[in-house]
Amino acid sequence: AVENVIFFENTTSTMDEAGKLLQNSRDLAHKTLIVALSQTEGRGRKNRHWLSFGQNIYASYIYLPKNLGPQDGLFVMFAGCIAVCMALNDIGVQAKIKWPNDCLVDGKKISGILVDVKSDMSFIEELVIGFGVNVNWQNIPEEINATSTYEITKTIIDRLNLLDKIMYYLFLLIKLIENNYKKNILKLWKLYETTLKKRVEIVSDNKKIQGVAKDIDEYGFLLVETQHGMQRIITCDNLRFL
Ligand code: BTN
Numbered sequence: 001a002v003e004n005v006i007f008f009e010n011t012t013s014t015m016d017e018a019g020k021l022l023q024n025s026r027d028l029a030h031k032t033l034i035v036a037l038s039q040t041e042g043r044g045r046k047n048r049h050w051l052s053f054g055q056n057i058y059a060s061y062i063y064l065p066k067n068l069g070p071q072d073g074l075f076v077m078f079a080g081c082i083a084v085c086m087a088l089n090d091i092g093v094q095a096k097i098k099w100p101n102d103c104l105v106d107g108k109k110i111s112g113i114l115v116d117v118k119s120d121m122s123f124i125e126e127l128v129i130g131f132g133v134n135v136n137w138q139n140i141p142e143e144i145n146a147t148s149t150y151e152i153t154k155t156i157i158d159r160l161n162l163l164d165k166i167m168y169y170l171f172l173l174i175k176l177i178e179n180n181y182k183k184n185i186l187k188l189w190k191l192y193e194t195t196l197k198k199r200v201e202i203v204s205d206n207k208k209i210q211g212v213a214k215d216i217d218e219y220g221f222l223l224v225e226t227q228h229g230m231q232r233i234i235t236c237d238n239l240r241f242l
Helices: 014-024 070-090 149-153 159-178 182-192
Strands: 004-011 032-039 057-063 096-098 102-105 108-119 124-133 199-204 207-216 222-226 229-233 238-241
Touching: 004 014, 014 032, 014 057, 014 108, 014 124, 032 159, 057 159, 070 096, 070 102, 070 108, 070 124, 070 159, 070 182, 096 182, 124 159, 159 182, 199 222, 207 229
Parallel strands: 004 032
Antiparallel strands: 032 057, 057 124, 096 102, 102 108, 108 124, 199 207, 199 238, 207 222, 222 229
16 A cells, blocks of 8 residues: 655656655655656656646655566566556546557557566665656647547546556555465456557567567567567567557
């Protein structure tokens, strides 16, 4: 559950605020949710900029896990995506997960999850799970290929209520990972995913790979069938559907 909430009208990034809190008072930071109304330096994966104005959700949850190995970071990202899809489902928005960290509705981005992990050789010490969810955002410019709950339902919704739902699901899912029910995370991921069986182009490590996304393996890596056989995608700069 959430034990503290820290609220900013504006900040650089809730990820930065989470990092500062962890540095200054690590024990208090555990289970703290940082929420901002806007961010000047919102970021996404691979240091991409995340537009952060409008009536959306910008939040980061700090969690000091027990018994998670460094390879579990991807599962935490999946948990974040599943939690967002479940919460959106509750309000009638059918979002789907695009591997590794996007939630889409009709091919348009409604949410992105960013996970900062600090780990030593054997354990994850700190997790910061960042959520950007497009909620009451109106008149989204066509060229950014995004959507919002408002665009889909045409109603303004209570953002804190949606965030509360996301946190409720996220916490249960993190507990599943901590208790080593990772197979269940993969099953849930498959309920909400929209990547498998599709032709994809992936840019990763300066290489371009094309093929059909066949499955994810037990670590959450994507298996893509290419002309040169099955390839296992561990990092990805960009994934696009062909
Ligand atoms: C992505 O799509 O690559 C992930 C985007 C994550 C954006 C959220 S908004 C709240 C938190 N603070 C940030 O600076 N980023 C995350």
